[in-house]
Amino acid sequence: MGKKICFTFFCLLSLAIFSTGNGLKGQPSNTKLFVFGDSYVDTGNSPRALSKTWKPPYGITYPGKPFGRFSDGRVLTDYIASFLRIKSPLPYELKNFNRKLIKYGINFAHGGTGVFPTIIAINQPNMTTQIDFFQQLILKNVYTKEDLRSSVALVSLAGNDYVTYLAKNGTLKLSQFHNQFLHGNLLALNKQIGPVFIYLDLYKAFTSALHLHRGNQLLKPCCAGVHGEDCGFVDKNGIKKYVICKNRKQSFFWDLIHPTNEGWRTVYLALQPSLKCLLY
Numbered sequence: 052m053g054k055k056i057c058f059t060f061f062c063l064l065s066l067a068i069f070s071t072g073n074g075l076k077g078q079p080s081n082t083k084l085f086v087f088g089d090s091y092v093d094t095g096n097s098p099r100a101l102s103k104t105w106k107p108p109y110g111i112t113y114p115g116k117p118f119g120r121f122s123d124g125r126v127l128t129d130y131i132a133s134f135l136r137i138k139s140p141l142p143y144e145l146k147n148f149n150r151k152l153i154k155y156g157i158n159f160a161h162g163g164t165g166v167f168p169t170i171i172a173i174n175q176p177n178m179t180t181q182i183d184f185f186q187q188l189i190l191k192n193v194y195t196k197e198d199l200r201s202s203v204a205l206v207s208l209a210g211n212d213y214v215t216y217l218a219k220n221g222t223l224k225l226s227q228f229h230n231q232f233l234h235g236n237l238l239a240l241n242k243q244i245g246p247v248f249i250y251l252d253l254y255k256a257f258t259s260a261l262h263l264h265r266g267n268q269l270l271k272p273c274c275a276g277v278h279g280e281d282c283g284f285v286d287k288n289g290i291k292k293y294v295i296c297k298n299r300k301q302s303f304f305w306d307l308i309h310p311t312n313e314g315w316r317t318v319y320l321a322l323q324p325s326l327k328c329l330l331y
C-alpha cells in the first residue's frame with residue numbers, strides 16, 4: 052500500500068497543507084468528515100449564551116442568521132464537505148438535535164481552543180478532549196471501523212495557543228510543541244481514521260499576510276467596531292457599535308481574525324488541486 056503524500060504551498064498566504072494516506076479510492080458518497088480544532092473550522096459548537104457567533108451580524112451571508120460560525124457565512128469545513136459531496140458535519144454540541152446528519156460525520160471543533168488551555172476559550176474542550184469525544188462515539192459504535200476507513204479528518208490549529216503564550220509572555224517554541232503533539236495524538240488519530248488526514252496550520256500564513264499587506268483595503272476586516280472593538284460589539288444600552296462593509300464579497304477578513312464566506316472560498320479554491328491529489 053503506497054502512501055500518498057501531497058503538499059501544497061501558496062504564495063499569497065504562504066499556506067501549507069499536507070496529508071498522508073492512500074486516497075479514498077472512489078466511494079465519496081459514504082465519506083464522513085471528522086473535524087477537530089478551532090474557530091476556523093467550528094460550525095456551531097461555541098456556547099450560545101457566550102459566543103458572538105450566535106449574535107448578529109455573524110451568519111448574515113450564510114445561512115442568513117447567526118448560527119455559530121466565526122464568519123459572515125461558510126467556513127473551511129463547509130467547503131471541504133461540499134468537495135466530498137456530503138453535508139457539513141453536525142456540530143458535536145448539537146448532535147442530539149439532528150441525528151440524521153450523523154452519517155456525514157461530526158464536527159468537534161470549538162472556537163478559541165488549542166492543544167493547551169487558552170485564554171480565549173475557558174472550559175472549552177481542547178484538542179485532546181475533542182479526540183476523546185470522538186473515541187467515545189467509536190466505543191459506543193456510533194461509527195464502525197468500516198465507516199472510519201472512508202473518513203476524512205480535518206484538523207485546524209490556527210493560533211490560539213500562540214496567542215495565549217504571547218499574552219503570558221511565554222518563550223516556548225510552540226511549533227516544536229505542535230510537532231510533538233502531531234507525532235503523538237494526531238498520528239494515533241490518523242491510525243484510526245483512514246486513509247485521509249488534512250492538517251492546517253494557518254496562523255503563520257494569515258499573520259504574515261497581514262504584516263505584508265498592512266493597510267491594504269482587501270485585508271481590512273469587513274465588520275469592525277466603530278472604536279476598534281470587535282465585530283458585533285453592542286454597548287450596554289443595546290446600541291450597535293460596529294459597521295459592516297458594503298461589499299462582503301470583496302473582503303478576505305470578516306472580523307479581525309476570521310475570513311469571510313468569500314475569503315474561505317478563495318482558500319478552498321486554492322486548496323482544491325491538492326484535495327484532489329489527497330483524496331482521489
Ligand SMILES: *[C@@H]1O[C@H](CO)[C@@H](O)[C@H](O)[C@H]1NC(C)=O
Binds near residue numbers: 166167168178179180
Ligand atoms: C485538555 O483538557 C483536559 C480536560 O480539561 C485536561 O485534563 C488536559 O490536561 C488538557 N490537555 C492539555 C495538553 O493541556
Ligand SMILES: *[C@@H]1O[C@H](CO)[C@@H](O)[C@H](O)[C@H]1NC(C)=O
Binds near residue numbers: 218219220
Ligand atoms: C509581558 O511583558 C510586558 C513587557 O515586557 C509587560 O508589560 C507585561 O506586564 C507582561 N505580562 C505578563 C502577563 O507577564
